[in-house]
Amino acid sequence: MxxxxxxxxxxxxxxxxxxxxxxxxxxxxxxxxxxxxxxxxxxxxxxxxxxxxxxxxxxxxxxxxxxxxxxxxxxxxxxxxxxxxxxxxxxxxxxxxxxxxxxxxxxxxxxxxxxxxxxxxxxxxxxxxxxxxxxxxxxxxxxxxxxxxxxxxxxxxxxxxxxxxxxxxxxxxxxxxxxxxxxxxxxxxxxxxxxxxxxxxxxxxxxxxxxxxxxxxxxxxxxxxxxxxxxxxxxxxxxxxxxxxxxxxxxxxxxxxxxxxxxxxxxxxxxxxxxxxxxxSDTTRNLLRLDRHKQRLEALGQIGKAEGIRHVHVVGAGTMGSAIAAWCALKGLKVTLQDAVPRHIAAAIRHAVPHFQAQLGAEPLVAAALDRLQPDPSGYGLVQADVVLEAVTEEVEVKKTLLRNLEPHIKPDAIIGSNTSSIPLETLAESLDNPSRLVGIHFFNPLVQRPLVEVAAGKQTSRATLNKARGFVGLIDRLPLPVAGNPGLLINRVINAYLLEGMTMADEGLAPTLIDQSARGFGMALGPLELADRIGLDVCLQVARSLAEHGGGEVPDTLAIHVAAGRLGSKSGRGFYEYKQKRAVKLAPDPDHTSRDDITDRPIYRLLNEAVRCLREGIVEDADLLDVGLTLSTGFPGFRGGPIHYVCQRGADASAHRLGELASYYGERFEPDEGWKTLCG
Incomplete structure (x- = not known):
């Protein structure tokens, strides 16, 4: 037959x-x-x-x-x-x-x-x-x-x-x-x-x-x-x-x-x-379009897979560093995890156990993954690693000192990855004798649910380093998004605008529930304030100040006030919301305000304007990669096809006009970027 x-x-x-x-x-x-x-x-x-x-x-x-x-x-x-x-x-x-x-x-x-x-x-x-x-x-x-x-x-x-x-x-x-x-x-x-x-x-x-x-x-x-x-x-x-x-x-x-x-x-x-x-339907057409562009990211992750990456050394066993280490071990790589505080390493390995059990099931597979995740407080694994990743606190001098001390012990063909998103790679490169092998490898939390990883090139990053970094990201079943190594990269810059506008609205007395429900009504996975609480308000403040230092803009007073009072979001039990049993207690919004378009448009249009600005500045190669990157990382609704596609479907002129209206009411932060003039052409 x-x-x-x-x-x-x-x-x-x-x-x-x-x-x-x-x-x-x-x-x-x-x-x-x-x-x-x-x-x-x-x-x-x-x-x-x-x-x-x-x-x-x-x-x-x-x-x-x-x-x-x-x-x-x-x-x-x-x-x-x-x-x-x-x-x-x-x-x-x-x-x-x-x-x-x-x-x-x-x-x-x-x-x-x-x-x-x-x-x-x-x-x-x-x-x-x-x-x-x-x-x-x-x-x-x-x-x-x-x-x-x-x-x-x-x-x-x-x-x-x-x-x-x-x-x-x-x-x-x-x-x-x-x-x-x-x-x-x-x-x-x-x-x-x-x-x-x-x-x-x-x-x-x-x-x-x-x-x-x-x-x-x-x-x-x-x-x-x-x-x-x-x-x-x-x-x-x-x-x-x-x-x-x-x-x-x-x-x-x-x-x-x-x-x-x-x-x-x-x-x-x-x-x-x-x-x-x-x-x-437009919904499925838009989702299919994004899926095609996601395949571009998957192809980028195939570039360096044959380059023999077997060992990753992670420095910093905090929330992000421990998640990166556990994920790499889960995906079959040998991982040595270094931190100045040994109990942080112990906690990271302890937290990895239920993660491995959920992902792998069988005890022999869990045991093998734990064998690959090795505590290394003294950093002995550094000399053998193919990829060295730093995920220490987001402070310039701390990172520069660390990189300066690590470099002499790293083998010549290894790459050095930084998980920073707010510090320019050029600033970190000043501490290295060979800055060509420094690359930004920026993961998102929670890593299990966020497949995107920004791979950022500095001015001195070599093509071989970029290819190896992209291949490493593909090897661990994540999607590498190529971006320029400017402060905030792409994702944090865009999401920062969204978060800060929500905070400004809260400063004005609008109820957090109303602000977030309006954004969810647009299709966002999370409203700006609930997202900020989830990220951690201390992290938001750190990123917002860094971006304001390099690119201008103001940080809402309410953010610093919350952090100073220890209201850091869900991790502290209180932020813009109070949390009981890890769930936000949300009060019903004032029904008199639910029809105000500005409440929806303000955070969304800040996001859109920053996305257009990043595209104009060449932070990302093209609009398609920007769209898929932001839908995979920020919760921008996929059924709208991504920020730029949404704007072009709606009409760039109409969106720029709406920004002008908002600028006349709420200030120059809404002034349309120059990129709107050539968008969708």
């Missing part, structure tokens, strides 16, 4: 079982392409006409695992088509054929099984998955692109594991490991990796009752009263977590389920039509 297939490898064994493996064209990730879809359609058509097989097994690729999702080109083809619905319905119909085959079908899963891969697995009668930590299942595109499944997944997942578990998994774009998948009945068996083929063969030959046939939860979900109450509760929960204007996919999933009839054909038709509507 199927000698004409390029992307699917097939083999018929002595028991007439057909073993199928997808091998996509990408080296690192096994994504389902349009060519792969076209071949799968032909393959399923042939299978449905051939009754000589005893069973069918989908296998993972040996290096890249099961199908890790759908290539973005498939979505782009849907968006570009004059008749998008048939694009979706072609494979949707074939997976329904697959689900109705009389022979047993098995998805043997190892590695990531996301989106299109999980749709194929759901269409099989059985699913068996390995117990490896890297084996995970889910539909991440629901949140990443605001798109629900389109090849039957919205129908099959709730049917398989019940609406009470299946719908929340869809709505929240939940990615689960195989322990949870086995518990809820998403997979029939969970086995060691070396037993995957044997388990799949056994399922074909013995044909036990499948989870779909036996699931009690699925049957309970069909009870009318239970179902009505469940859907009502899920919609209420979704309304509390998501904005239907900004996050349409969860509500589209609920709409489909509420309208569901017993006719599978009608349900699949409704799913396809709903998907196309989402795919053609």
């Amino acid at each position: 199927a000698q004409h297939l390029k992307h699917w490898r097939t083999r018929r064994d002595i028991d007439d079982i057909l073993w199928i493996r997808y091998q996509g064209p990408h080296d690192d990730t096994n994504l389902l392409t349009q060519a792969g879809i076209d071949e799968l359609i032909r393959l399923i058509d042939e299978l449905s006409d051939d009754d000589s097989y005893s069973g069918l097994v989908f296998l993972p690729d040996p290096q890249r695992g099961f199908i890790a999702g759908t290539d973005r080109e498939v979505l782009e083809a849907v968006q570009a088509s004059e008749a998008p619905l048939p694009h979706i319905q072609a494979l949707q119909a074939r997976l329904q054929k697959l689900a109705q085959l009389s022979i047993p079908t098995v998805a043997a899963i190892h590695g990531t099984c996301f989106s299109g891969g999980l749709e194929i697995a759901l269409a099989c009668r059985y699913r068996v998955a390995t117990d490896a930590a890297e084996t995970r299942l889910g539909f991440p595109d629901i949140s990443a692109l605001e798109l629900h499944p389109c090849w039957g997944g919205t129908v099959r997942l709730p049917q398989l594991i019940g609406e009470a578990r299946g719908l929340p998994m869809l709505i929240d774009a939940e990615v689960i490991d195989t322990v949870e998948a086995r518990r809820i009945g998403l997979v029939d068996q969970r086995v060691p990796s070396h037993q995957l083929r044997t388990a799949a063969r056994r399922l074909v030959l013995r044909q036990p009752r499948s989870q779909q046939q036996a699931g009690i939860a699925a049957q309970v979900s069909k009870l009318a009263l239970f179902r009505q109450g469940l859907l009502r509760r899920l919609r209420l929960n979704a309304a509390q977590q998501y904005d239907p204007q900004h996050n349409p996919a969860p509500f589209a999933i609920l709409d489909l389920e509420e309208a569901a009839s017993g006719d599978i054909g009608a349900r699949l038709q409704a799913e396809a039509e709903s998907f196309v509507k989402l795919a053609l």
